[in-house]
Amino acid sequence: MPTKAPAPRFTLPPEPAATPEPLPEPGVDELRLETVMGALSDPLRIFIVQKLLLDSEAYDHPCGWFGIDRPKSSLTHHFKALREAGITRQRQYGLERRSQVRIDDLETRFPGLLALVAAWRPAD
Incomplete structure (x- = not known):
């Protein structure tokens, strides 16, 4: 019987001193799977989350770091949808x-979800 590969561990770098308070977001107990999945139904949003999970270089990242060629208003909408869903x-x-994935909160509420998001590839 093949052995199952361990789930990847995602971690954030330590929080820098004098980090501003987060913008309003749902609490861990308020995270709803249907809301999270709805926010992740857009391929651009999955890309944003994947990049944060797999390529993070700092504690949090500005919109320009993602290299997405879209109007600022469009990006603002996508980042807001991810924040309001609790992702x-x-x-x-x-x-x-600047954005970061709520790794601990999502792993607590929906174990394994971030591994699925990180492994997702678009259909050819």
């Missing part, structure tokens, strides 16, 4: 918002 946490740094 990402955003903080305001002056005029810039």
